[in-house]
Amino acid sequence: MEKKNNAEANALTPIGKNERKSWISMAFVQAGICVCVPSFLEGALLAEAMPVWPAIISGTLGYVIVVVVMSILGMMGCDLGMASCTLTKSTFGDKGGRYIVSLIFAINLIGWFGIQNGVCGEAFTNFMSEYAGIEVPLVVSNILWGIIMLLTAVFGMSALEKLDYVSIPFLIVVMALGTYLAIKEYGMSGMGKEVTQTMSFLGGVGLSFNFYAVGTITAADITRFQKSRKDTIKSVVWGVFPMGVITLVLGVLLTKIADNYDISMVLIAVGIPVFGVLALILSTWTTNSTNAYSAGLDIVMALGVPDHRRREVTIIAGLVGTVLGAVGILNHIEGFLSFLSFLVCPVGGVMMADYWIVGKGKAENWHPVKGFNWTGVASWALGAIIAYLFKIEYLGILAGFVIYLIVEKFVPSQSRVADGRLKEEKAS
Template sequence: MEENKRNQSWWNLAIVLCGALISVPSLILGGTLVSGMSLPMALFTAFVGYAIIVVIMISQGMQSVDQAKPAVKVAEQVFGKVGSSKVVSLILAISALGWFGIQANVAGIAVQGVLAAYSITVPAWICSIIVGIVMVLTAMYGIKFIQKLAWIAVPYLMIIVLYGFWYAFAHENAAQVVAAYHPSTSISFVNGLVTTVGSFALGAVIVGDYAQFSTKRSDVIKASIFGIIPAGVVMIGIGAVLTIAFKTADISSLFIKIGTPFIGGLALVLATWKVNVVNAYSGGIAVSNVFNIPEKYRKLTLFAVGVVGTLLAAIGILNYFTPVMSVLSAMIPPVAGVMGASYWLIHHGDASQWQPTEGVNWLGLSAWLVGALFGGVPTVLAMIPKVWHPTANPIIGIVVALIIYYFGSKFTHQEVPAKEEA
């Protein structure tokens, strides 16, 4: 997508990761958790869940640092060049760019609401198209712009969110409300943990798209720990308190009420914008890998695909594909299991033993597919009324894929470390 300048500091990577979590979905997740568990338990669940995300990120990110390649390129060893480009990249592309279109529509509706507050009437679909195109154009500038946007958006969003937090305690008697709060339903720790991990599993798998610009493995460790855990736990805590204090799970509408419609609306748009440039950037890398598009045409490809996704979202078509993208997103985490088994367990983290596999690595695809069934099937069943609804567990999917690939390679001798071949 751009020249590979390996001069990214760990704090720049951390702010990109932090920016992905300081968002409306994180606040909503806090409200979801606290609806079925106490506030202290929700915070503990968030801490454990994001600690697991950090472990996945470190595994994935270090591989991209070692090879100076995005996630889909590093995956060519365990899935093969064809398997990575035609299967894994396609799923990543549909998920990332599909969510991009839907989020652009959400931002467009927010802009429409702000304008309406000032007696300006503009159709939501027009706002969605304009916002979506702006997001695509900014994503074309690559990692440098994503970092700059995060440095602007994250502090602004934290100020607005903390103001809302203060307002809740100053004007909504939040302290007494929270102290007297009892969940209306019951969510087990395991289910809460699964929900937390699943909410950011896609980001953990594709973190290599951004970590590839770092120079040291330690940069990924520091960026993941300090960029993910504090932001994730704080946002879930604030989301939980706001949900309790204002007695509503509609966090988006609360933004419009914070300060003035413009101040709150800008926070909502920025929250969507900084997440969406990540979706567009990673989606563009995946699409380019699917069709083997030369480097010089990749920015144009990102623009074309992003515009198409925005147009489809604006007219409402993508809403019908949301369940499909939910299933695809649930199938992505086991990719990390297969890659981790090869890179860390079989080759012991020796970067020199990485090499792409020609064609299709059927062992890798098979291991991923079995793991993906653990995530995809429960998600499908959850859409069908009056049937058994097992909990989709991305952690189990990752572990299953890792075990199958590791032991499968032992039996098939498909991956023998280079030093053992000598």
């Protein structure tokens, strides 16, 4: 991989063995993605829709699905050292991966970058006005923090590592402190509050998964830096599961106790606003930097930009998301961004079927397909339709997986074909 000024330059070039990182460092990056305001919001939504224990258990099961799917897709990235969008060149063909998958990924990631950055900017503006007496225009605040978060993504995985090594321990301490102070301030009486159940248990599982759907399917963007399949599983399990469940549980508890799921707002309410704002900024930063990083990879592929222009493309992607968020456009299309989850999830199912079943889970059986791999494209489209009709996003993973295997029996995927010949396992 080309490097310059210690900044990761290339996007889609496979990561060499000498550039792989320890599973512990990647676990910190995975953990950083999980700690964000939407993760606490997930707990709040579950707490308002069902009793405490069903809320916690259903949300935890959602994270179990996340970890399993991330591990399976993540091992593919580790095997080949490739980003998620590059891996799709087999399942969807180079044009399908470029014009369908990469665009869906990029739009989703840029949109959520802008929305989360807007939340961070608004909190910073309010804090500066109320506690420092300095009026910072919201647009200025959004652009300021958008650029700061973007710089981490521009420098690449090494910068993300350093950020998360510092931020995750701090956030754990702050979350523990905030919970203690919330209990001290409000007591535990809210835990006994009666709740009319308005969401099914399976609905809770789906909600938990949906908050992390895109990060799950694009797992290879991070795990391509892992040294082995074993390391991949360890980084996902120890990075995603603990922090995901902790933020989920805190969202539930804080909603019940303080009637506010946001740990940063709770800290402000109990009298330590500096820690509250720092917690919000850091939790947004660790998640949003990864959004911009992955979006840069996808845009390089979608627009056919030279591979070594990853940094420049990442800057443009982040700035677009920041500006759209600052002017309020993204607030009107949150529903559309959520809808994209129905399109994202079947991508993962089709990719898994192609690599692990058709390709027998062997890196040497993977190869890019020219044009569109219509077997993969058709299976993805049917999987997306089924998921949307049932309004269960993660159903798209299973549907895409099963449909691909059925369709592939009648219309053998081009991913079995190399140099104009069927692979040996197909011929036999």
